[in-house]
Amino acid sequence: MATVTYLEAIRQAIWEEMERDSRVFVMGEDVGVYGGAFKATEGFIHKFGKERVVDTPISEMAIASAAYGASLTGLRPVGEFQFMDFISSAHSQIVQILAKSNWRWGAPAPLVLRGPSGGGVSGGPFHSQNPEMFYVHTPGLKVIAPATARDAKGLMKSAIRDNNPVLFFEHKFLYRRVKEELPLKDYTVEIGKARVHREGRHLSVITYASMVYVAQEAAEILQKEGIELEILDLRTLLPLDRDAIRATVEKTNRAIVLHEDTKTGGIAGEIAAIINEEAFDSLDAPIVRITAMDAPVPFSPPLEKAFLPKVEDVVREARRLLKY
Amino acid sequence: MATKKIEAPPPASPESKSQSANGSKVMPAHTGAKSGQPPVSKNPHGIPDWRLEQLPFHIESEWGDGEYRYKIVGDTSAPVPPLRPSKYLGKEQTIELFRYMIVNRRMEAVLESMYKQSLVIGELYQSLGQEACSVATAYALDKDDWLGPMIRNQGSMIVKGYQPRATMMQYMGKGDSPTKGRDSGSHYGDPKTLNVVAPISHLGDSIGVLAGVALGARLQGKHVACLGYIGDGGQSTGPTYEGFNFAAVQHLGVVLVVEHNSWAYSTPVELQFACKDLADRAIGYGVPGVIVDGTDANQVYDAAHEAVQRAHRGEGASIIEAKFMRMKSHAMHDSAHYVPAKVKEYWKRRDPIARMEQYLKEAGWMTEARIAEMHAEVERFINEERAVAEAAPMPGPEDAGTDVYFDNAVDIPVKYGEVRVKNANKNRKLSESSAPGHYK
Incomplete structure (x- = not known):
C-alpha cells in the first residue's frame, strides 16, 4: 500500500492503462514536455513517446473531435481539457457527434475526456465551474465525478476500458488535498455504482465530488447531537445509481441532495424526482436541495464562500428535517 | 444493375518521385486523353488555379422599387471552355467516373419525384451541378482511405461503395436504412468497411474528426487520406478552422475540398467571406492549396488525386477549392428565387455531365449512342434501387432507444495494426x- 493524492491516483491510472494497452494515448494542451497544467501527464512523453502523448493547439474542439476520430480506428484516446470550464468550446462535438455516434451509425467511440472542474480555489467564473449537467442531459455519454483517490483511479481505469465516450470530471480542490492508501495491484471501480461513504440511520446526504467532504464535516458535528448522517457518494452521474438512491432513502426516510453545481437544473432536481418515483412512501420529510447559488462562480474569496454550499447549511437543514 | 467500382488508378511511379513537397508541381501527362496540358495560372496570392476561365461577374445587393434583390455585376455570356484533359484518368476510369455522375444525378431526380409523392419524409437536399465535385474527389480515394461527406455529397458515398438504395432508404426513414431510420439523408457512415464518417448537420464538425482518423491510422503505422468537404458557407465556422488547423500542424493527410457552390442557403459568397478565393486560406494553414473548376471532373480528379497521394506519402493536409453553383435550391421547400436568372443560365451551360459527355465524344471514348445506352442502363438501375428501397420495412418502435451505448463486452479491434512509437x-x-500545478 502506498499513500497517494487524488491527482497522483489519476496519473497512475492513465500511466498504467497506457502500459497495459498500446491503444490508449493522451492528447491535450501542454500535456507533453510540460506535463499538463496540473501535471497529470508529467513524464508521460518520455515513457510513451510523442506519438502517444500528443500536444494539441489550443482547441478543445480539435481535442474532442480528433480523439473521436482516432477512436474510430480502434484506439482509446484520453483527451485532457486544462479546465473543464473549456468543455463548452467542444460542446458541439461532444453532444452532437460523440454522444450520438453508436446510436446513429453504429460507430462506438471508446474515449475519455477529462479535466479539473469545481471551485474553492478562487479560480473565478472561467476556472471553477461545474458543467457536468449539460452532459448528464445528453444520452450516449457517461459522466463521472469521483471524490476519493481510490475511486478516481479505479473509475479512470474503467472509463478508459469503457467502449463509450466518458466525461471525467476531476475536482481540482481535491487534487492535492485528498490522500489515501491505494492497493498496489490493478483494480477498477464500476461505472454507474454509488458508494456509501458513511453509514447512518437518520438522514441521507446524497452528494458527489468535493461536497462529500462538506457532508462529512457536517456529519461529524451532528454526530455529537446524536444525529447520524448517511453519506451517499454518487461517483457516476450518468448513468445514475437509482438502486443506491432508493436504498438509502428507504433506510433513513429523509434526504438532502447536496452539490456544488448551481441549483436550477442541477442533479438534485433529478434525484428528487427519482426518490419521488421510487421511494415516495419512505419519506418522512420533504427532500431538501443544498447547492451553489444560481449565479456564475465569483472570484474573490468572500464572494466564492458565499456562493458555495457550506457545512453549516447541511447542519442547519439536517436539524430542521429531523424535527419535521 | 450495379457495377462494381474498379480500383482507383494506380499512381504512376514517376509522379510520386517528382512531386515537390507542396504538391503544387504540375505532373507529366501519361494517361490523359490528349497530349499537352493547358498552362496552370496562379491567383494573386500564388495559389495554382487550374481553371480555364475565371468568373467574370459577382453578385451585389441592390435597392430598387422599395425592395432589396441580388444583381449581377459583370458579364455572364462567356462561352463554355472545354474540360482540362486529365493527367491521370484513362478511358475506362473516365467512363466509370462519368457513370457515377449520372447515377448520382438520376438517383436525385428519382428522389425528387419520390418527394413529390410524399415518399420522402422531411426535406430533400440535392446536388444538381455538383456531381463532378462529389464523384471525382471520392474517385481519387483508395479503399483504406476515409470520406467525410456533407449533405449534398451522396454521389461520393456511392463511389465509396454504398448503393443508391442506402440514401433512398435514409430519406424514406426505412428500418433497413444504414441508420435504421434514426437519421436522414446522407447522414450515415461506416467505420468498419467503407470508411465513411457519418456527417452531422453542424458544418465543419467532421473536419477535426477526419484529422483524428488520420492521427489514429498514423499511430498504427498507416498513412490514410481522409477527404472531407466544406461549403463556402460552412467554412465560416470555428470548427472548420480548429479541425483543419490541427490536421495541418500535425501533418495529417486530410484533404479538405472547399465546395464553393456560390450560395449558402440563400446567402451569396459576397456576404460570407471577404477574400477572393477560399483556397487562399491554405496559406494561413501552411498547406498547399489549389483552385479548380468544380464542373470539370478531370480537374477535380487530378487535384484530389495529387492531394490523396500526398496524404499517402505522409506529407500532410491539402485544400482544394472547387468553384461551381448549386443548381437546385437549398432544400425542396426553397424556390431559390434569390438567384439571378443569368447566373443560373451561366452555370447551366457549364453542366458537369454535359461537359463530360462532350469530352468523351471528342476523345472518341464514347459515342452518342453509347452515352444514351448508359443513361438508359442507369435509369433502369435506379428504378430497381427505388423498388428495393420502397419495399423495405419501416423501423419498429424498439429501434428508437436501443444502441444508445455500445456493449462493453465486445472488443473493438484496431483497424490498421499495432501502435508504433519511434522514440520512447x-x-x-x-x-x-x-x-x-495550476492553483493551490
Whole structure:
C-alpha cells in the first residue's frame, strides 16, 4: 500500500492503462514536455513517446473531435481539457457527434475526456465551474465525478476500458488535498455504482465530488447531537445509481441532495424526482436541495464562500428535517 | 444493375518521385486523353488555379422599387471552355467516373419525384451541378482511405461503395436504412468497411474528426487520406478552422475540398467571406492549396488525386477549392428565387455531365449512342434501387432507444495494426509529480 493524492491516483491510472494497452494515448494542451497544467501527464512523453502523448493547439474542439476520430480506428484516446470550464468550446462535438455516434451509425467511440472542474480555489467564473449537467442531459455519454483517490483511479481505469465516450470530471480542490492508501495491484471501480461513504440511520446526504467532504464535516458535528448522517457518494452521474438512491432513502426516510453545481437544473432536481418515483412512501420529510447559488462562480474569496454550499447549511437543514 | 467500382488508378511511379513537397508541381501527362496540358495560372496570392476561365461577374445587393434583390455585376455570356484533359484518368476510369455522375444525378431526380409523392419524409437536399465535385474527389480515394461527406455529397458515398438504395432508404426513414431510420439523408457512415464518417448537420464538425482518423491510422503505422468537404458557407465556422488547423500542424493527410457552390442557403459568397478565393486560406494553414473548376471532373480528379497521394506519402493536409453553383435550391421547400436568372443560365451551360459527355465524344471514348445506352442502363438501375428501397420495412418502435451505448463486452479491434512509437524510454517508472500545478 502506498499513500497517494487524488491527482497522483489519476496519473497512475492513465500511466498504467497506457502500459497495459498500446491503444490508449493522451492528447491535450501542454500535456507533453510540460506535463499538463496540473501535471497529470508529467513524464508521460518520455515513457510513451510523442506519438502517444500528443500536444494539441489550443482547441478543445480539435481535442474532442480528433480523439473521436482516432477512436474510430480502434484506439482509446484520453483527451485532457486544462479546465473543464473549456468543455463548452467542444460542446458541439461532444453532444452532437460523440454522444450520438453508436446510436446513429453504429460507430462506438471508446474515449475519455477529462479535466479539473469545481471551485474553492478562487479560480473565478472561467476556472471553477461545474458543467457536468449539460452532459448528464445528453444520452450516449457517461459522466463521472469521483471524490476519493481510490475511486478516481479505479473509475479512470474503467472509463478508459469503457467502449463509450466518458466525461471525467476531476475536482481540482481535491487534487492535492485528498490522500489515501491505494492497493498496489490493478483494480477498477464500476461505472454507474454509488458508494456509501458513511453509514447512518437518520438522514441521507446524497452528494458527489468535493461536497462529500462538506457532508462529512457536517456529519461529524451532528454526530455529537446524536444525529447520524448517511453519506451517499454518487461517483457516476450518468448513468445514475437509482438502486443506491432508493436504498438509502428507504433506510433513513429523509434526504438532502447536496452539490456544488448551481441549483436550477442541477442533479438534485433529478434525484428528487427519482426518490419521488421510487421511494415516495419512505419519506418522512420533504427532500431538501443544498447547492451553489444560481449565479456564475465569483472570484474573490468572500464572494466564492458565499456562493458555495457550506457545512453549516447541511447542519442547519439536517436539524430542521429531523424535527419535521 | 450495379457495377462494381474498379480500383482507383494506380499512381504512376514517376509522379510520386517528382512531386515537390507542396504538391503544387504540375505532373507529366501519361494517361490523359490528349497530349499537352493547358498552362496552370496562379491567383494573386500564388495559389495554382487550374481553371480555364475565371468568373467574370459577382453578385451585389441592390435597392430598387422599395425592395432589396441580388444583381449581377459583370458579364455572364462567356462561352463554355472545354474540360482540362486529365493527367491521370484513362478511358475506362473516365467512363466509370462519368457513370457515377449520372447515377448520382438520376438517383436525385428519382428522389425528387419520390418527394413529390410524399415518399420522402422531411426535406430533400440535392446536388444538381455538383456531381463532378462529389464523384471525382471520392474517385481519387483508395479503399483504406476515409470520406467525410456533407449533405449534398451522396454521389461520393456511392463511389465509396454504398448503393443508391442506402440514401433512398435514409430519406424514406426505412428500418433497413444504414441508420435504421434514426437519421436522414446522407447522414450515415461506416467505420468498419467503407470508411465513411457519418456527417452531422453542424458544418465543419467532421473536419477535426477526419484529422483524428488520420492521427489514429498514423499511430498504427498507416498513412490514410481522409477527404472531407466544406461549403463556402460552412467554412465560416470555428470548427472548420480548429479541425483543419490541427490536421495541418500535425501533418495529417486530410484533404479538405472547399465546395464553393456560390450560395449558402440563400446567402451569396459576397456576404460570407471577404477574400477572393477560399483556397487562399491554405496559406494561413501552411498547406498547399489549389483552385479548380468544380464542373470539370478531370480537374477535380487530378487535384484530389495529387492531394490523396500526398496524404499517402505522409506529407500532410491539402485544400482544394472547387468553384461551381448549386443548381437546385437549398432544400425542396426553397424556390431559390434569390438567384439571378443569368447566373443560373451561366452555370447551366457549364453542366458537369454535359461537359463530360462532350469530352468523351471528342476523345472518341464514347459515342452518342453509347452515352444514351448508359443513361438508359442507369435509369433502369435506379428504378430497381427505388423498388428495393420502397419495399423495405419501416423501423419498429424498439429501434428508437436501443444502441444508445455500445456493449462493453465486445472488443473493438484496431483497424490498421499495432501502435508504433519511434522514440520512447520504455523502462522509465512513474515517479510522483513534485512540480507546482495550476492553483493551490
